[in-house]
Amino acid sequence: MELEIIQQSQISNALKQIAEKVFANQRISPEEGLLLYQEADLGFLGTLANYVRERLHGDKTYFNRNFHIEPTNICIYNCEFCSYKRNFGQEGAWEYNLQEMMEMVKTYDGQAITEVHIVGGVHPKRDLHYYGEILSAIKAHRPKLHIKAFTAVELEFMIKKAGFSIEEGLKKLKAYGLDSIPGGGAEIFDKEIREEVCGAKSTTDIWLEIHETAHKVGLPSNATILYGHIEKYEHRIDHMLRLRNLQDRTNGFNTYIPLKFRKENNHLSHLGEVSTEEDLRNYAVSRIFLDNIPHLKAYWPMIGKQTTQLALSFGVDDIDGTIDDSTKIYSMAGVEDQNPKLNTESLIKLIKDVKRIPIERDTVYNEIKVY
Numbered sequence: 587m588e589l590e591i592i593q594q595s596q597i598s599n600a601l602k603q604i605a606e607k608v609f610a611n612q613r614i615s616p617e618e619g620l621l622l623y624q625e626a627d628l629g630f631l632g633t634l635a636n637y638v639r640e641r642l643h644g645d646k647t648y649f650n651r652n653f654h655i656e657p658t659n660i661c662i663y664n665c666e667f668c669s670y671k672r673n674f675g676q677e678g679a680w681e682y683n684l685q686e687m688m689e690m691v692k693t694y695d696g697q698a699i700t701e702v703h704i705v706g707g708v709h710p711k712r713d714l715h716y717y718g719e720i721l722s723a724i725k726a727h728r729p730k731l732h733i734k735a736f737t738a739v740e741l742e743f744m745i746k747k748a749g750f751s752i753e754e755g756l757k758k759l760k761a762y763g764l765d766s767i768p769g770g771g772a773e774i775f776d777k778e779i780r781e782e783v784c785g786a787k788s789t790t791d792i793w794l795e796i797h798e799t800a801h802k803v804g805l806p807s808n809a810t811i812l813y814g815h816i817e818k819y820e821h822r823i824d825h826m827l828r829l830r831n832l833q834d835r836t837n838g839f840n841t842y843i844p845l846k847f848r849k850e851n852n853h854l855s856h857l858g859e860v861s862t863e864e865d866l867r868n869y870a871v872s873r874i875f876l877d878n879i880p881h882l883k884a885y886w887p888m889i890g891k892q893t894t895q896l897a898l899s900f901g902v903d904d905i906d907g908t909i910d911d912s913t914k915i916y917s918m919a920g921v922e923d924q925n926p927k928l929n930t931e932s933l934i935k936l937i938k939d940v941k942r943i944p945i946e947r948d949t950v951y952n953e954i955k956v957y
């Protein structure tokens with residue numbers, strides 16, 4: 587009994603020390619991060635995470651005006667969590683050609699869109715030059731549109747297929763018109779867990795090398811984590827630690843985006859999904875632990891609008907953009923909103939309803955308009 591009380595008081599002392607560090611703007615250790623996941627209650631986490639969020643951004647809540655192009659869902663890999671991938675000729679497979687993708691871009695002519703986000707499967711027949719043509723066609727048509735494109739997994743394949751080193755390939759893509767790199771493909775960095783959920787695709791080292799090299803050649807990027815499947819808290823901390831270390835060297839990450847595993851139509855359906863409370867806890871620990879990545883994004887098509895509003899008090903300061911119904915990654919994995927499109931007005935209302943300040947931003951967080 588006594589021992590229990592001592593342990594209890596040690597735990598709360600440890601949490602108290604973490605709180606003191608956070609309020610003094612000091613970095614917390616991996617052990618402390620783990621303790622937050624294991625021991626801290628939701629209120630405690632929210633208080634610390636919101637403190638960090640408001641210290642960095644006040645009430646500002648960022649969004650952008652973007653649309654997605656998913657060139658293909660044909661993919662050489664078979665990630666266990668993926669509901670989206672198809673083989674050639676399989677029902678539901680698509681592969682758009684250059685002309686079709688340009689038609690998509692042109693449907694936004696005259697609209698105040700600042701970014702196109704291009705990601706898809708790893709198509710065995712398409713290399714860097716194929717995608718380079720798309721980049722330069724988009725730039726020729728709309729020079730100011732920021733192109734955020736290709737996960738590190740797609741990049742590894744297309745660059746190697748064209749016979750370049752990572753650095754040469756990224757420089758070539760930049761010359762074709764690439765402006766930045768999205769955060770996908772990171773999944774979970776722990777070797778054993780990665781092996782189990784997406785063993786065949788780019789390794790952790792390659793993912794990190796591609797982002798480090800991108801930063802070096804002047805391409806900023808984002809980072810994701812896929813959480814809520816078979817990983818444990820220590821794997822989430824390990825994941826963030828690797829990102830935090832890389833960021834210390836390059837300062838090239840803009841945003842961290844936790845992606846909640848969604849269970850429909852994939853090989854991990856039996857795992858179910860984590861609760862909304864777990865989502866909020868995870869945002870909060872991420873905000874507290876990743877002291878050097880400026881923004882934390884809740885990807886609303888995946889967690890829904892209400893959880894997104896709650897997340898704004900648990901460290902999140904960014905809610906992505908107005909997304910056309912062309913994003914299928916989540917609709918195929920079972921999100922409630924099968925047609926994730928939110929016009930700017932409703933996005934602004936969503937933010938204002940929880941007493942935050944909506945700020946339209948460009949991809950690299952220059953402020954375009956305060957609402």
Ligand code: V47
Nearest residue numbers: 667668768769770771808810812845846847848919
């Ligand atoms: O890497 C796939 C994830 C990612 C499932 O950089 C799944 O701004 C949950 O990275 N349940 C691609 N997630 C999307 C992505 C992204 C999204 C929004 C913004 C940005 C950005 C990047 O989608 C994949 C994978 O982690 N994913 N299947 C699933 N069943």
Ligand code: SF4
Nearest residue numbers: 661663665668671707
């Ligand atoms: Fe392919 Fe990406 Fe799906 Fe993995 S997650 S199978 S790499 S489309």
